[in-house]
Amino acid sequence: xxxxxxxxxxxxKALLDIAINSVLNQTYQNFEIIIVDDNSNDGTDNYINxxxxxxxxxxxxKETMYAPKSRNIGISHSKGDLxxxxxDDDEWYPDKLExxxxxxxxxxxxxxxxxxxxxxxDYKLSYPTSPKLKGAIYKNMLIKNHxxxx
Numbered sequence: 001x002x003x004x005x006x007x008x009x010x011x012x013k014a015l016l017d018i019a020i021n022s023v024l025n026q027t028y029q030n031f032e033i034i035i036v037d038d039n040s041n042d043g044t045d046n047y048i049n050x051x052x053x054x055x056x057x058x059x060x061x062k063e064t065m066y067a068p069k070s071r072n073i074g075i076s077h078s079k080g081d082l083x084x085x086x087x088d089d090d091e092w093y094p095d096k097l098e099x100x101x102x103x104x105x106x107x108x109x110x111x112x113x114x115x116x117x118x119x120x121x122d123y124k125l126s127y128p129t130s131p132k133l134k135g136a137i138y139k140n141m142l143i144k145n146h147x148x149x150x
Contacts, residue, residue, distance in 0.1 A: 003031040003097055004080030008070035009088035010038040011060060013047045022055065028098035031084075034077055036070040039063055049094065077087035111137070 005023050009016055016035070023033050029071050033053075037060040048058045067087075071091060075083055082104060086092065100112045106146055115130040 001030065001081040001101055002076070003028070003082045003084050003101065004070050004077060004078030005031055005033045005086055006078065007035045007085045007086050007088055008038060008067045008074065009035060009040065009044060010064070010067075011042045012042070012088045013040070013042050013044045015089045016044065016047065018050070018091045019086055019088050020056070021093075022092070023086065024055075024099045025094050026092065028101055029094045032057060032078070032080060034059065034074040036074045037061065038065055038070050040139065087105045094143060100148030111141075 007016075007019055007023075020035075023031065033056045035048055035056065037048070037058065039061045045058070045060055047056065048056070048078060057077060057147065059074070061070060065073070071085060082101065084100075096114070100114070103109050103112045105111050113131060116127055117126060117128045119126040
């Protein structure tokens with residue numbers, strides 16, 4: 001299955017390298033990366049255009065539309081069987097896609113999420129979070145997003 005990885009960004013050129021490389025270094029390699037630049041003015045476009053990788057698509061919004069709309073723009077340009085979101089200041093463990101794609105082999109699975117490790121560099125503090133909901137979580141998702149940023 002092709003995974004479309006959507007990365008919205010705005011003026012975070014300095015952080016994008018870590019996010020992009022965490023996708024490029026996945027053990028599961030059937031993916032495309034769609035970077036949606038929300039009209040940055042920090043040279044993000046020059047940085048992305050220097051990356052020479054066939055799996056990266058770059059889209060620059062003509063006006064600021066914010067992350068939710070930028071994610072939807074990324075989805076509209078995706079070709080994947082699955083969609084994965086990655087924020088520009090986050091990074092993935094190398095086996096994230098491999099583990100999650102395997103779960104979609106079960107036809108009853110429609111959504112996969114996982115825990116996250118939060119790091120607060122300024123405070124030298126980190127802690128892991130774990131998924132709280134399993135099974136049919138559709139109603140819970142309508143009422144409150146229990147997934148967060150994972």
